[in-house]
Amino acid sequence: MSDHKPSIRTPLSRVRYLGAARSGTKHFWHQRLTSVALIPLTIGAVFVVIGLLGRNHAAVVQILGSSPVAIGMLLFVLVSIYHMWLGMQVIIEDYVHGQILRPLLVMANTFFTIAVGLAAAYAILKLSFGV
Amino acid sequence: MAEAKTSTAKDRPLSPHLQIYRPTLTMMMSIVHRITGAALYFGTLLLVWWLTAAAAGPNAYANVQWVMGTVIGRLVLFGYTWALIHHMLGGIRHLIWDTGHGLGPVEREWLTVATLIGSIGLTVILWFVGYLTMGGIR
Numbered sequence: 001m002s003d004h005k006p007s008i009r010t011p012l013s014r015v016r017y018l019g020a021a022r023s024g025t026k027h028f029w030h031q032r033l034t035s036v037a038l039i040p041l042t043i044g045a046v047f048v049v050i051g052l053l054g055r056n057h058a059a060v061v062q063i064l065g066s067s068p069v070a071i072g073m074l075l076f077v078l079v080s081i082y083h084m085w086l087g088m089q090v091i092i093e094d095y096v097h098g099q100i101l102r103p104l105l106v107m108a109n110t111f112f113t114i115a116v117g118l119a120a121a122y123a124i125l126k127l128s129f130g131v
Numbered sequence: 132m133a134e135a136k137t138s139t140a141k142d143r144p145l146s147p148h149l150q151i152y153r154p155t156l157t158m159m160m161s162i163v164h165r166i167t168g169a170a171l172y173f174g175t176l177l178l179v180w181w182l183t184a185a186a187a188g189p190n191a192y193a194n195v196q197w198v199m200g201t202v203i204g205r206l207v208l209f210g211y212t213w214a215l216i217h218h219m220l221g222g223i224r225h226l227i228w229d230t231g232h233g234l235g236p237v238e239r240e241w242l243t244v245a246t247l248i249g250s251i252g253l254t255v256i257l258w259f260v261g262y263l264t265m266g267g268i269r
Contacts, residue, residue: 039219120178
């Protein structure tokens with residue numbers, strides 16, 4: 001690469017920690033990790049929603065607020081949010097190249113997913129604690 | 132390195148992009164996976180609306196039930212169901228591919244068709260079960 005400039009540093013030490021993302025395969029791996037977790041969680045959430053169809057509010061509150069359902073829905077929502085956050089960041093980075101727009105959208109992605117996740121978690125906890 | 136500097140001035144041929152290839156099923160399903168993912172991203176707002184309404188009280192919950200009961204509401208929910216199932220099955224397909232299996236010319240087509248048929252079939256079955264629990268079509 002740069003043999004014109006002799007140096008005592010090895011080629012490895014010159015490139016180490018200088019990768020573009022500086023985080024290795026974490027993003028890729030967490031996308032897979034959450035996708036595996038979401039398979040049973042999604043199936044569970046779909047059955048919960050079907051089981052609640054057509055029921056009145058009191059019954060929905062009682063079922064959604066019960067511990068196993070509330071914990072399952074919390075897991076589903078929170079893991080989904082992380083999965084969504086990772087996925088949308090890849091989409092933004094693939095299609096948006098503006099120096100200003102791209103970081104703005106990456107930030108908006110974080111704000112949106114955290115706000116949506118917290119709203120859902122708040123609602124589930126409120127139902128569960130019966131306030 | 133010296134060569135790399137001069138090359139920026141020349142018009143080097145770029146690598147071919149999507150538009151010169153004939154569309155294939157796996158290619159279309161790849162973009163559908165991304166589109167369903169993006170749709171689910173915003174579709175999560177529906178889930179949150181439903182949850183917060185249930186937490187807010189009977190009146191708010193009745194509003195959600197009314198909107199979801201309209202024709203447009205049901206169409207959106209049907210699309211949401213399909214996107215969710217399709218993205219999940221597509222994700223399983225990608226997980227299989229991540230292990231290095233199913234990438235042969237026959238297997239990859241088979242997996243892709245199975246994902247599509249599976250997602251449509253499961254969505255119809257789920258809605259059928261849904262209508263049964265609701266006590267038939269209303």
